[in-house]
Amino acid sequence: MHKRTMNITRIQHQLFVSIVCFLLAIPALPVAYRSVFGGYENVEPGDGSAGFRSQIEGFVDRNIGLGDKMQVVAIDMRNFGTRSEPVVEGLDGWLFFNSGNLRRRPEGKLYDAENIKLWYDLANTLYAYQKSRGRAFVFFSAPDKTSIYPEKLPARYQWDVSQPDSLELLHRKLAASAIPFADIRGTLRSAKQQHQLYDEVDTHWNRLGALIAFNSVLSELGMEEKAIPVARVLRGFETQKAAEQLVAMSGKHEARFVRRPVFSENPFETRDLAIREIDGNEVNEHRRRLMAASNRAALDGKLRPRVYLIGDSFTKNYFTPLLARTFGSVHWTHHDHGKIDWQAIEAADPDIIILEIVERILN
DSSP states (O other): OHHHHHHHHHHHHHHHHHHHHHHHHGGGHHHHHHHHHTSSOOOOTTOOTTHHHHHHHHHHHHHTSOHHHHHHHHHHHHTTTOOOOSEEEOGGGOEEEOOHHHHHGGGTOOOOHHHHHHHHHHHHHHHHHHHHTTOEEEEEEEOOHHHHOGGGSOGGGOOOTTSOOHHHHHHHHHHHTTOOEEOHHHHHHHHTTTSOOBOTTSSSBOHHHHHHHHHHHHHHTTOGGGOOOHHHHEEEEEEEEEOOHHHHHHTOOSOEEEEEEEESSOTTOOTTEEEEEOOOOEETTEEOOOEEEEETTSOTTOOOSEEEEEEOHHHHTTHHHHHHHHSSEEEEEEOGGGOOOHHHHHHHOOSEEEEEEEGGGGO
């Protein structure tokens, strides 16, 4: 009897260990898949062969929360165990977020057909919705800092910029379908010859970069007369102490100083705006608040044109005051990687819908 009890206990123990090992192995599925099928394959546009890989990674990321970490592990294994730091130390003290897009580019893996299709389909759906109502739509992508300042990257992260990438291929598809878009990357690559447009130690553009992007979007909408001339509001640059995201992520706590634009007229001022947050949902640790802002001088019922901006951190803090000051009202919400709240859009009744995504999520 005692021996039989021990056998049952041993079986239970083995079963428990097996279940634990299985659960611990789930996050490694993306690594195993890439090992068998050759890593991040560079599929041709229109080829849906990346779907299964994305489904595995999506399941792991949503349910286990380790998708991004396992991507880093996979890259480390291919690099013979070298560590993938979250921040790349560039030239002249510049810091860059070490995104998957940045790591894959030097390997020649410049585009992701599945993501191109995802964002094209969403832009096309929003465009058709607005067109059916006789109203306006425009798409744009906030460029990665690495795309605007590749010369600040270490040599091992350089890539052939003459080859088409996800954003270029998406722009081509939008143009072929006559879907309005603003080429912000091209605009900022030209404008950087005159001014610094991104902080040295942050992933985001600075306020001047945001203002130039904003004016470019207005131009695409045929509203150049509403643009805020840079020459009128920019006073110059000043050196400021930085306490930014990438400094903390780098693990280096020394003081960093950056050049930031200073304005004689601050178009980003919010004190004269009525701003309210409508809900408090969160997605992947990012606040997905539906935020509404309007000019206090506007009367209720006359907040036209109404703008609905679907975007991310590149537009929430900078574009919201610019749009609220330029138009009657603006609603901002996170794009939630393509999940659109149609009830919120219909309730806002927008004259203009703007869809913005940061470049790195395309690849």
